[in-house]
Amino acid sequence: MIEDFRGFEDGRTYEADICIIGGGPAGITIARELIGSRASVLLLESGGREYEDEVQALYAGRNVGLPYFDLDVTRLRYFGGSTNHWGNYCGPLREIDFEERSWVPFSGWPITLKDLDPYYRRAQQICALGRYSYGRERWVELGLDVPAFDPAKVLPNVRQIGPQLNFAEAYGPELAAAENIRVLLHANVVNIQSNPTATSVAHLDIRTLEGKRGQVTARQFILACGGIENPRLLLASNGVEQNGLGNRQDLVGRFFLEHPKAWRMALLRAKSPLALVQAYTDRFHDGVHNRPRWRLARTAQEDMKCLNGEWGVGTDADRQGGTIAARKMWQNLKRGRWPDDLGEKVWRIASDLDDVGVNAYREFMLGEEPIPEFQNVIMWSTSEQAPNPDSRVMLGEQRDALGIPRVQLDWRLTELDKYTKASIAKIAAAELARLGIARAKLEDWLLDPNGSWPDVAGEHHHMGTTRMSDDPKKGVVQGDCRVHGVDNLYIAGSSVFPTGGTVNPTLTIVALALRLADHLKPGYAS
Amino acid sequence: MTMKLTRRLLLAAGVAALLAALKPGRLLARHRSRAGGAARTPTGDRLAAAFTDLDAPREVGRRYLRADPLEASPERVQAFLDEFSDLGSPEALRQDLARLRDRDFRVQDIVFIDGWVLARSEARLCALTVLL
Numbered sequence A: 001m002i003e004d005f006r007g008f009e010d011g012r013t014y015e016a017d018i019c020i021i022g023g024g025p026a027g028i029t030i031a032r033e034l035i036g037s038r039a040s041v042l043l044l045e046s047g048g049r050e051y052e053d054e055v056q057a058l059y060a061g062r063n064v065g066l067p068y069f070d071l072d073v074t075r076l077r078y079f080g081g082s083t084n085h086w087g088n089y090c091g092p093l094r095e096i097d098f099e100e101r102s103w104v105p106f107s108g109w110p111i112t113l114k115d116l117d118p119y120y121r122r123a124q125q126i127c128a129l130g131r132y133s134y135g136r137e138r139w140v141e142l143g144l145d146v147p148a149f150d151p152a153k154v155l156p157n158v159r160q161i162g163p164q165l166n167f168a169e170a171y172g173p174e175l176a177a178a179e180n181i182r183v184l185l186h187a188n189v190v191n192i193q194s195n196p197t198a199t200s201v202a203h204l205d206i207r208t209l210e211g212k213r214g215q216v217t218a219r220q221f222i223l224a225c226g227g228i229e230n231p232r233l234l235l236a237s238n239g240v241e242q243n244g245l246g247n248r249q250d251l252v253g254r255f256f257l258e259h260p261k262a263w264r265m266a267l268l269r270a271k272s273p274l275a276l277v278q279a280y281t282d283r284f285h286d287g288v289h290n291r292p293r294w295r296l297a298r299t300a301q302e303d304m305k306c307l308n309g310e311w312g313v314g315t316d317a318d319r320q321g322g323t324i325a326a327r328k329m330w331q332n333l334k335r336g337r338w339p340d341d342l343g344e345k346v347w348r349i350a351s352d353l354d355d356v357g358v359n360a361y362r363e364f365m366l367g368e369e370p371i372p373e374f375q376n377v378i379m380w381s382t383s384e385q386a387p388n389p390d391s392r393v394m395l396g397e398q399r400d401a402l403g404i405p406r407v408q409l410d411w412r413l414t415e416l417d418k419y420t421k422a423s424i425a426k427i428a429a430a431e432l433a434r435l436g437i438a439r440a441k442l443e444d445w446l447l448d449p450n451g452s453w454p455d456v457a458g459e460h461h462h463m464g465t466t467r468m469s470d471d472p473k474k475g476v477v478q479g480d481c482r483v484h485g486v487d488n489l490y491i492a493g494s495s496v497f498p499t500g501g502t503v504n505p506t507l508t509i510v511a512l513a514l515r516l517a518d519h520l521k522p523g524y525a526s
Numbered sequence B: 001m002t003m004k005l006t007r008r009l010l011l012a013a014g015v016a017a018l019l020a021a022l023k024p025g026r027l028l029a030r031h032r033s034r035a036g037g038a039a040r041t042p043t044g045d046r047l048a049a050a051f052t053d054l055d056a057p058r059e060v061g062r063r064y065l066r067a068d069p070l071e072a073s074p075e076r077v078q079a080f081l082d083e084f085s086d087l088g089s090p091e092a093l094r095q096d097l098a099r100l101r102d103r104d105f106r107v108q109d110i111v112f113i114d115g116w117v118l119a120r121s122e123a124r125l126c127a128l129t130v131l132l
């Protein structure tokens, strides 16, 4: 059932076997997995079914490091979490991403790709994606020409882009119908209260924005509030341990990772720029869009001693142009939604009718992906970020409406991150030229070791802040996602990733959530 | 005033490099004995005549030599010329250049001229248009 905490009397205590904090894809997946088990499950969600300004404002914070998205923009605080506006771009981490690499300080997961593989396959379905296939064979399936890049350097890669999948809309009804699941909306967890030795969670304190209070007791607790809020809540739960719960080693909030994205690494020159773009543009196949790209092979990473990286071919098309506006409008209408900024979109379409017409023909008559008009073909790249203890989430001075210290994010990149971008660019440029596909002119910042990072941004992927390690001195959670030293507290979500690879995180979040549910289920078998 | 390399210049450099591989084989062969000469030689004149547009490869060559002046040394030039199996045969030259380019790109022996990524052999070929 799904209920609203605001409708209950003040001061009540709620009991469950398993209490999940946070109703995003991580929390919803675990709850769903426990449907029909003997566990009584209580899922606490801060928001309601719709966006509310006052709830979202609880996410506001301060960026004190590299320029980053506003912290109340880069995530959503209501049922479904950030899947209320995510893109459903998905892919699995690769084998090397789990390994300890001598040239990547703090690398290595306590689990391997093999451990996660069966869960990835299930996650694939949950995220409404196509066949579990992301490499060369996918390129062949898509009918793409696979260039003869040196496989020791560059490998074909794909991102599957599923339909707009809001986890609350898609899976909320199952939770509502389940007898052993209870979802409590507008229930903000404001404190995780441990026993006096901080070895076990005793209860949670919950509040509504209107001031209603309650407590929750459970046998097991799962923190699933996202990669920024998970550490915030642990740090703020400092009644017993003054540095926060699970933070004896001062690791909570540290190692914040993103996927540094450079939209423009190089200008590409080819005989036919349009043909080059068309060759590697999205393909609709198997019920999903597929975006071709390449990734660095293991040997290239080993030889160059760089992080993992991906690159692809794009254009400098005007993102405010008519074709993009028309596509967004069409997608909204197909989902039965009235587009935002309707007037502005109509204006953009009207003032760019030529391009909209050409692309409508391409999409509807030829069945091809639209390619908005562009001046230049470019190489973009997204890469793994080097784990860095100084890149971190902290508590700020100010407090939110519930009295919790607001969050501060100090996002930092290192020389290894920059070196990786330069390595990707050089390898890609050399291979493109070798095969006669294109010539590349690298951006100045890639060739200047002392230069700044002009065009690098995050991707709304918040990882690493409660990292996983079997060594309690090196990680906040152990391999099964339980917090070191706290016997009934688990963490779900990308905050447990010790390294982030290059792929969007949610498929891995869902896979890990399934694995955690499998770990918990035997305790509640009939 | 430093000239920015334009696409036209770069493509022209590519064309010139190919021409160098196709046409002036014998000229290069004759040059073997006096590689590194500073003044424009008869070889240089004839090499120049083989290019439709010598400005672009020269500009690339000049920039390359400015970044790495040692590349103008007779030893280096000789070593580069030695990489060609038969400087007298245009076909062999073309194949050799393709092989050298492939090798350079494979081992990342690349140079950056105004950000453009060239195989070292391509840059050396352009440098020859300045040196010869």
Ligand SMILES: Cc1cc2nc3c(=O)[nH]c(=O)nc-3n(C[C@H](O)[C@H](O)[C@H](O)COP(=O)(O)OP(=O)(O)OC[C@H]3O[C@@H](n4cnc5c(N)ncnc54)[C@H](O)[C@@H]3O)c2cc1C
Pocket: A021, A022, A023, A024, A025, A026, A027, A044, A045, A046, A047, A073, A074, A075, A076, A077, A078, A079, A080, A081, A082, A083, A085, A086, A087, A088, A089, A090, A187, A188, A189, A190, A224, A225, A226, A227, A229, A233, A459, A460, A461, A462, A492, A493, A494, A504, A505, A506, A507, A509
């Ligand atoms: C614009 C955008 C586009 C994205 N696109 C992609 C993409 O294409 N592919 C991809 O893989 N990822 C994408 N992401 C990231 C993706 O949305 C997240 O990785 C994913 O939603 C994280 O899931 P989660 O369940 O761990 O956390 P969240 O989705 O953040 O959910 C956390 C939940 O916890 C609740 N909560 C927070 N604090 C409390 C509290 N104190 N008490 C109770 N409840 C609380 C929140 O309301 C929320 O419902 C995108 C993100 C954004 C912002």
